[in-house]
Amino acid sequence: MQNEQTSRKATAKLTSIIQQLEQSWEDAVDQKKALEESCKSKCTKPYVEYKQCVKRVDSDDSGQKHCTGQYFDYWSCVDKCVAPKLFQELK
Structure with missing residues (x-):
C-alpha cells in the first residue's frame, strides 16, 4: 500500500x-528574429544592392x-550583427 x-x-x-517544462517551452521567445529585425537597418547598403x-x-x-x-551578402551582414548579441542572450 505504501x-x-x-x-x-x-x-x-x-x-x-x-507540465511546467511544456509551459516554459510555450512561453519561450525566439530572440534571433527580434535581433535580426533590429540589425536589418544596419545593413541597408547590401539590401539596396540586392533589391537593385x-x-x-x-x-x-x-x-x-x-x-x-547579393542575397547572401545581405544576410551575412545581418548575421554578423546578430551573432554577438545572440550569444550574449544565451549566456
Missing part, C-alpha cells in the same frame, strides 16, 4: 514537472541571371 502511494506521489510530481539586382533580374527573359550573391 509503495503504491509513493508511486502515485512520484507520478504526480513528474506530471507537474512535465532583383529589379534587373526581373527584366531578364533568359532566366540565366540571379541575385544569390
